[in-house]
Amino acid sequence: KNQVEQSPQSLIILEGKNCTLQCNYTVSPFSNLRWYKQDTGRGPVSLTIMTFSENTKSNGRYTATLDADTKQSSLHITASQLSDSASYICVVSPTYSSASKIIFGSGTRLSIRP
């Protein structure tokens, strides 16, 4: 069964610190993996997208990594800011599939404390 699992469920860190969020998936065959950021009361916004041949992708202070062999991805946030407080959702798409086959993780809720 295709699944996407994220850890931790929630995380609290101090402003300025770094953190890493994890995503493990069992989706096969694999096409691409996305990380979304969802602010409270808003819809998810795409941060990064990686295909199976990419190992890393950056978007400002956000860096996503992908290990297609172990089926793991991580999202690293550098020098966190209060505005980084949000839920981060890992999304995996199977190969040659419709959008209806996309698998969403439950998300990690990140809180940045001043």
Next chain:
Amino acid sequence: ETGVTQTPRHLVMGMTNKKSLKCEQHLGHNAMYWYKQSAKKPLELMFVYSLEERVENNSVPSRFSPECPNSSHLFLHLHTLQPEDSALYLCASSQGPLGTDTQYFGPGTRLTVL
């Protein structure tokens, strides 16, 4: 972001009411989606429309009725809902209905069923 708009942002309704959620996308996309997001659960795909044709219906109860009059507008008609239907309803659009197409989400409608 104003690419995908949703109205209303908040809705409280009784189980015998009839209401409609509206979504509009200004991105020139051909595919539109309705998702349900409940607390601590992954996004659940409800309906997919491509070029105004419904292409997916993920076993959604008939008390939810979608309508797509054109490629820019999507509605979700609600009637005789249950309290467990309370959730955030997200609309999204993408260039096409494939898993490789990035989805752009609206801000959502927070629905409470009393």
